[in-house]
Amino acid sequence: MASNQLLSLSGVSKEFPGVKALNNVHFDLNDGEVHAIVGENGAGKSTLMKILSGIYKKDSGEIIYKGKPVNIPNPFEAQKLGIGIIHQELNLMPHLTVAENIFIGREDRFPGGIFLNNKKLISATVELLQELELNLNPNDIVGELTIAKQQMVEIAKAVSYRGSVIIMDEPTSSLTPAETDALFKIIRSLQAAGKGVVYISHRLEELEKITDRITVLRDGEYVQTLKTSETSIPEVISLMVGRKVAQDQRPENRVIGNEIVLRVEGLSDQNLLRDISFDLRKGEILGFAGLMGAGRTELARAIMGADPKTAGTITLHGNEVKIKQPSDAVAAGIGYLSEDRKRFGLLLNQDVTFNVILSSIPRFASKFGFLKVKSAAGITRDAIAQLRVRTPSERQFLKNLSGGNQQKVVIAKWLTRDCDVLIFDEPTRGIDVGAKDEIYRLLTKLAEEGKSIIMISSELPEVLRLSDRIAVMCDGRLTGIIENKDANQNVIMELATKFSESVTTAN
Amino acid sequence: MSEVTNSGTKAESSKVAAFVRREIGRVTALASLVVIFTFFTVMRPVFASWANVSGGILMSTTVIGLMAIGVTFVIITGGIDLSVGTSMALVAVITGKTVMAMHLNVWSGILVGVIVGTILGSINGLLITILKLPPFIATLATMKGAQGLALITSDLKPVLFTTDVKGWDSIAQGNIIPNFPNAVLILLVSAIVASIILNKTVLGRYTFAIGSNTEATKLSGVKVDRWLVAVYALCGFFVGLAAVVMTSRLGSAQPDLGLGYELEAIAAVIIGGTSLLGGKGTISGTIIGALIMSVLINGLRILELQQEWQYVVVGAVILLAVYGDNVRRRRSGDTSH
Numbered sequence: 001m002a003s004n005q006l007l008s009l010s011g012v013s014k015e016f017p018g019v020k021a022l023n024n025v026h027f028d029l030n031d032g033e034v035h036a037i038v039g040e041n042g043a044g045k046s047t048l049m050k051i052l053s054g055i056y057k058k059d060s061g062e063i064i065y066k067g068k069p070v071n072i073p074n075p076f077e078a079q080k081l082g083i084g085i086i087h088q089e090l091n092l093m094p095h096l097t098v099a100e101n102i103f104i105g106r107e108d109r110f111p112g113g114i115f116l117n118n119k120k121l122i123s124a125t126v127e128l129l130q131e132l133e134l135n136l137n138p139n140d141i142v143g144e145l146t147i148a149k150q151q152m153v154e155i156a157k158a159v160s161y162r163g164s165v166i167i168m169d170e171p172t173s174s175l176t177p178a179e180t181d182a183l184f185k186i187i188r189s190l191q192a193a194g195k196g197v198v199y200i201s202h203r204l205e206e207l208e209k210i211t212d213r214i215t216v217l218r219d220g221e222y223v224q225t226l227k228t229s230e231t232s233i234p235e236v237i238s239l240m241v242g243r244k245v246a247q248d249q250r251p252e253n254r255v256i257g258n259e260i261v262l263r264v265e266g267l268s269d270q271n272l273l274r275d276i277s278f279d280l281r282k283g284e285i286l287g288f289a290g291l292m293g294a295g296r297t298e299l300a301r302a303i304m305g306a307d308p309k310t311a312g313t314i315t316l317h318g319n320e321v322k323i324k325q326p327s328d329a330v331a332a333g334i335g336y337l338s339e340d341r342k343r344f345g346l347l348l349n350q351d352v353t354f355n356v357i358l359s360s361i362p363r364f365a366s367k368f369g370f371l372k373v374k375s376a377a378g379i380t381r382d383a384i385a386q387l388r389v390r391t392p393s394e395r396q397f398l399k400n401l402s403g404g405n406q407q408k409v410v411i412a413k414w415l416t417r418d419c420d421v422l423i424f425d426e427p428t429r430g431i432d433v434g435a436k437d438e439i440y441r442l443l444t445k446l447a448e449e450g451k452s453i454i455m456i457s458s459e460l461p462e463v464l465r466l467s468d469r470i471a472v473m474c475d476g477r478l479t480g481i482i483e484n485k486d487a488n489q490n491v492i493m494e495l496a497t498k499f500s501e502s503v504t505t506a507n
Numbered sequence: 508m509s510e511v512t513n514s515g516t517k518a519e520s521s522k523v524a525a526f527v528r529r530e531i532g533r534v535t536a537l538a539s540l541v542v543i544f545t546f547f548t549v550m551r552p553v554f555a556s557w558a559n560v561s562g563g564i565l566m567s568t569t570v571i572g573l574m575a576i577g578v579t580f581v582i583i584t585g586g587i588d589l590s591v592g593t594s595m596a597l598v599a600v601i602t603g604k605t606v607m608a609m610h611l612n613v614w615s616g617i618l619v620g621v622i623v624g625t626i627l628g629s630i631n632g633l634l635i636t637i638l639k640l641p642p643f644i645a646t647l648a649t650m651k652g653a654q655g656l657a658l659i660t661s662d663l664k665p666v667l668f669t670t671d672v673k674g675w676d677s678i679a680q681g682n683i684i685p686n687f688p689n690a691v692l693i694l695l696v697s698a699i700v701a702s703i704i705l706n707k708t709v710l711g712r713y714t715f716a717i718g719s720n721t722e723a724t725k726l727s728g729v730k731v732d733r734w735l736v737a738v739y740a741l742c743g744f745f746v747g748l749a750a751v752v753m754t755s756r757l758g759s760a761q762p763d764l765g766l767g768y769e770l771e772a773i774a775a776v777i778i779g780g781t782s783l784l785g786g787k788g789t790i791s792g793t794i795i796g797a798l799i800m801s802v803l804i805n806g807l808r809i810l811e812l813q814q815e816w817q818y819v820v821v822g823a824v825i826l827l828a829v830y831g832d833n834v835r836r837r838r839s840g841d842t843s844h
Contacts, residue, residue, distance in 0.1 A: 075726050091726055093719035095786035096712075104716055105728040107709060114708050143719075 005067075006031045006196040007052075007083075007165055012061030014047055021047040025061070025222045027215055029165065029196040034187060036199045036207050036228075039217035040240055040460070040493075045200050048217070049167050052198070053085040054078035066164070082163030086154045086171055094143030099125035101142050102157045128160055132186050148179050155186060166190060167198040172206060173293055184210050202291045204233045204497050216240055234490075237497075241460065241489040250484060251444065256284045256468055260318075261452040262334070262421050267312030269302050272476035276312070280421065280452045285443060287467025288456040290496050294473040296456045297339065300423045304329045304336045316421070330359060335414030337407075339426035339456070345410045348399040352391055353380040355398055355409050359417040383412035387442060404435025411442065422446065423454040428462060440466060460489045474498050532780030532832060536795045539828075543799065547806035554809050561688055564798070564805045566756070569679070569690040570595075570749045572797040574772040575779075576701045577628070577745030579793045580738045582776050583705075585718040585785025586635065586642035588739065591746045592768035593654040594627045598750035599760035600657045603666035613674040621747035627653065628743015632736030654766060661762035669758045679755035690752050694794075697748065702790040704741070714738055718785025774821070775800055778828040799824065 008028035014021045022044045029035050037045050050056040052063070054072040063070050065081060072078050078085070092101050099121050100107075108120035125138040134152050136145075142153055151171060158166050168187075172180045187197055187210055199211055207214055207228060214231065216223040216239040223239050262280040267273060272295045280286050288296045301307045303314060305323040313320055321332045329336070338344035347355055357364050357376045364376045380394040387408045391401055398406055407427065414422055427443065428436045443466055447453055457463050463470055464487060471481045472495035479495040548555040574591045581588045602620040605611065611619065627649070634645040669675040679690035705711040713734040716724040725731045754760050779796030781788025800821060807817045 076728050079728060091720070091723040093716050093723055093786070095715055095719040100712065100716070104712075104724065107712060109709060114710075116707055116709060116712060118707075 004031055005029075006033075006065070008064045009048075009052075010062050010064075012048070012051065012063070013059050014044075014051060014056060015059055020220055022051075022058075022220045025217065025220070026225075027222075029198060031164065031194045031196050032191050033213065034191060034197045034199050034211045036201065036211040036214045037217060038201070038204065038207070038214060038236060038240060039223075040458075043217040043240070044220040045217060046169065047220075049085065049169055049198065049200065052078070052165075052167060053083060079161055079163070082161070083165045083167065084158035084161045084163045085167040085169065086151075086158045087169055090147070090150050090154060092142050092150055092153060095141065097139050097141055098136050098145075098153055098156075099138035101153055102128065102160050125156075128156055132156055132159060132189075133182070134186075148175050151175060152179075155183070159186075159190070163195075165196045165198065167200075169200045170202065170293075171199075172201060172203060180206070202293075202497060203499050204236060205499065207236070208233070218242070237490055237493045241493055250464060251285070251466060251468060253485075254283070254448070254468065256281050261316065262454075263315040264303065265313045265315070267299070267302060267314075268310050269298065269307060270310055272298050273302060273309075274477045276473075276478050278471055278478065278481060280454060282452055283447050283450050284468045285447050285453045285455055285466050287463040287470045288454060288473060289458075289460060289463045289470055289492050290473035292458065294496065295476040296473055297425055298476075299473070300336060300425055300454070300456060303423065304334065306336075330417065330419070333419045334421040334423065335359075335417060335419035336423045337410050337414065337425060337427065339429055341403075341406055341410055341430075345413075346398050346406060349397060351395045351397055352384065352389070352401075352409055353377050353394045356380045356383055356394075356412045356416055359413050379416060380412070383416065387412055387415075388438070402435065403431040404439060407431060407439060408442070411446075415446075420450070421452045421454070423456070425456045426458065427455060428457075428459070436462075460492055463492070464489070472496050533789060533792045533795065535831065536778065536780055536792055536799065536828070540795055540799050540802065543802055543806065547802070547809065550806075551809050554806055557686065559805070559809075561686065561691065564801050565691045565694075566679075566688055567805065568794075568797050568801040569694045570753050570756075571768060571771050571775060571800070572694045572794060573697055573745050573749035573752065574768060575775040575793045575797050576697055576790060577742030578769075578772045579701070579776050579779075579781055579788055579790055580705065580714055581642070581742050582773070582781050582783060583714050583718045583785060583788040584735060584738055585721070586735070586739075587646060587773070587783075588628075588631060588742055589643065589646040589769050590627070590631060590650040590653055591742065591749075591772055592765040592770075593650050593657060594624065594743065594746050594765075595750045595753060595768065596657040596760075596762055596765035597653040597660070598623045598627065598747050599754050599765075600661045600666055600762050602750060603668040603754065603760035604660060606672055607666070607668045611672070613672050613678065616672055616675065617678070617751050620751040621744050624743045624745070624747020624750060625740050626743065628746065629736055629740040631743070632739030635739065636732035636735050650769065657762040657765070661760065663762065665762070666760040667758070668760065669754060675755055676758060677755075679752050690756065693748065693752060697745065698790050698794050701745070705790055710734065710737055710741070715786060718787075720786075771800065772797075774825050778825060780828075780832060782832075796828075 006029050010026050012025045013023050025044065025048060027037070027048065037048065039045050047056060051058045052072065054075045054077050057073065063072065070081060072081065093104065102125055103121055108117040108124065109115060110117050122138050129136050129138065134156060136149060136152060142150055155171065171183060175183060190197055201207065211228045213225055214228055214236060215225045216236060218240060259282040260279045261282050265277045267276045276299060290296050298307065302309050305325045305328050314323055315321070316332050323329045323332065342348060347358065353376050356379065364372045366372055377394050384391060384394060389405050389408045389412070391405060398409060401409065424443070428439050431439060443453060443455065455466060464484065467484055469481055469483055470487050470492065472479050472492055474496050479498045482491065553559060574595065578588055578591060598620055601623050602616060605619050606616045631646050631649055634640050634649070635642050677689060679688065681689045683689055683692060705714065713724065713729055716729065717731055717735065721731060775797035776788070776793050777783060777796065778799055779789065779792030779794070781792060803820060803824060804817055807820060
């Protein structure tokens with residue numbers, strides 16, 4: 001196959017406030033090639049793709065497309081150039097039909113331009129679907145299709161632009177093995193037609209099947225580009241995780257008793273979670289690692305009763321508890337600290353006191369329903385001192401505190417509620433490096449005081465540094481629980497990418 | 508489009524199932540209308556007389572029905588228009604004053620009405636797209652503004668212009684078709700035209716697309732803001748038409764009549780199965796919704812139920828209609844909302 005360079009990016013950088021998302025990244029794509037981009041969560045894959053598709057603007061660097069330097073200021077321009085993207089989060093109109101979705105904005109019209117030519121729309125769709133060998137009915141309402149079929153609609157839509165480059169961001173994340181094979185067939189036919197495919201996937205075993213080259217990104221930096229035929233999955237993994245600061249701190253070997261505080265058995269939900277069982281001991285920090293979409297947050301929400309379970313029991317201190325809604329979980333002493341503090345954890349327009357007592361208001365209410373302001377303020381001042389929240393007073397509004405201090409206020413809220421199981425979801429997300437250490441020390445201190453902690457984190461060094469044991473999830477299943485001393489980044493990555501072929505996604 | 512499906516009978520039956528599932532909202536609404544109608548007929552046979560049906564029920568559906576048609580478009584985009592009621596009053600007053608000042612004939616007068624209505628609607632659209640105001644706030648503001656301006660321009664007095672214009676009273680009251688009031692004919696034609704716009708034109712397609720997923724529509728290259736202004740302008744057009752019909756029926760432009768109509772129009776749209784969250788809805792459903800309300804009010808009045816209780820019954824019907832819709836959606840597993 002004569003391969004000409006279709007696209008080349010050099011020295012691309014992108015900075016968000018406080019984060020260097022991409023630093024001097026290189027990437028190139030030939031026609032008829034499938035080129036994978038891999039990296040851990042936060043490595044910069046999606047940022048790079050959003051720059052290519054015009055959603056973000058690069059700060060510096062050059063993009064050469066078909067031999068000419070180009071600017072891609074917005075998605076329309078990307079489409080005009082012939083760069084199509086299949087977004088990870090589906091971008092469809094659920095109430096419209098398959099055909100309407102594929103050709104939205106480019107409908108065939110009768111002369112005059114007012115009336116739609118639906119016949120032509122349908123026939124063009126049928127043609128396209130036949131060409132791609134997709135088994136879809138053009139008249140089906142997209143919102144009523146399975147996620148996998150919706151994914152197919154996205155693919156058909158991207159192909160229908162007849163561009164030269166198609167970017168696929170995690171296209172198989174919701175496909176069954178059979179559907180994945182069908183997708184690979186489409187990719188091969190695109191390849192045969194001389195198109196370039198950028199393929200992003202967490203499923204490393206897929207790369208061997210479909211890609212020609214693999215580019216590894218790590219922490220926003222370019223690591224290496226490998227020929228798929230000349231490398232192996234272990235090599236790719238070690239390039240993905242091999243950061244300089246990798247083998248850093250581990251927890252001191254704490255002695256943790258055998259008292260089991262929380263036991264989860266056979267927990268499943270409707271969409272993702274399959275038969276999850278684990279124990280959490282008193283004073284233990286149990287880290288949850290996994291790739292994005294592995295189901296860690298879903299697990300936390302299912303335990304909290306925020307989303308319905310289809311099976312499974314939860315036992316606290318030996319007694320089974322029925323958790324139907326979050327208030328049941330809180331009453332049983334489980335507190336959840338969301339990864340999205342601003343949306344689910346805090347009232348930003350209220351003061352520290354209000355936030356600290358929010359979950360325990362009955363305790364601070366007099367017989368007639370008045371708030372005991374003094375006692376609330378007193379408790380809050382104690383919490384501020386204990387957790388070292390940096391705030392001028394307990395009357396300060398939350399929006400004026402830094403991310404780290406806001407996180408401490410959320411922790412104070414659950415401590416005031418006397419929760420003895422705390423679930424932290426990404427406890428240091430959006431918190432700057434200095435404050436992270438303080439949050440780490442605080443978590444360790446809480447565990448030493450006898451609290452039991454589940455900590456979900458996408459940052460492996462963080463998981464390794466804090467967890468006594470590490471539970472790894474992949475694709476809605478628990479693929480292993482390992483002692484900290486047996487764990488390293490490679491072991492965790494292997495478990496986190498252990499997609500089992502036999503598991504099919506729910507329809 | 509049977510050439511599309513590869514396995515004939517199975518696809519056919521699933522198509523029927525899909526049709527029933529998709530149309531069940533309108534089917535139940537229509538069934539409820541029939542049940543309510545039958546109930547009143549059994550209680551008081553006079554209810555079903557053509558005189559009552561045309562002069563009472565259909566006639567009283569016209570103004571709310573026309574507004575509700577416009578509001579349907581807006582609600583399908585996921586927006587809301589609270590200004591239609593007082594805008595109608597403002598259009599009526601401006602039309603009356605213009606007709607008197609310029610000695611316009613009936614056709615020019617109608618044209619003034621729909622143009623003023625369309626302009627008022629466009630203003631809503633521009634406020635929403637250029638100032639990026641939420642539709643609720645933008646149209647709440649224009650609702651109050653129109654209310655005030657209607658009173659100011661009319662000097663708080665009804666504008667008596669209709670007797671000066673030959674034929675103005677027959678806009679609503681005349682009978683091009685014998686025994687069939689023109690106002691009802693206008694509503695019927697408007698409903699058909701609106702239905703064609705919604706289902707066969709580019710504007711209609713984008714109305715659904717915007718309500719279903721604005722961001723995705725934008726990313727697909729559709730100039731969403733421009734189409735939104737068109738949708739609000741179209742809504743204004745129907746408000747203008749409603750104003751014309753209203754003045755013809757009353758024989759004057761009443762500056763203080765219209766407040767509260769917006770909620771009745773919205774209620775008709777919701778009862779007709781259009782989702783307040785956008786993305787789905789039909790004109791025929793809206794007409795059925797408007798009919799359910801006027802049948803109820805007319806019937807309860809014939810049963811001599813106090814007006815106060817009529818309000819309570821209408822409230823209950825809105826609750827039932829929307830709750831029923833929720834239940835259906837949950838059962839069919841529609842998670843798009």
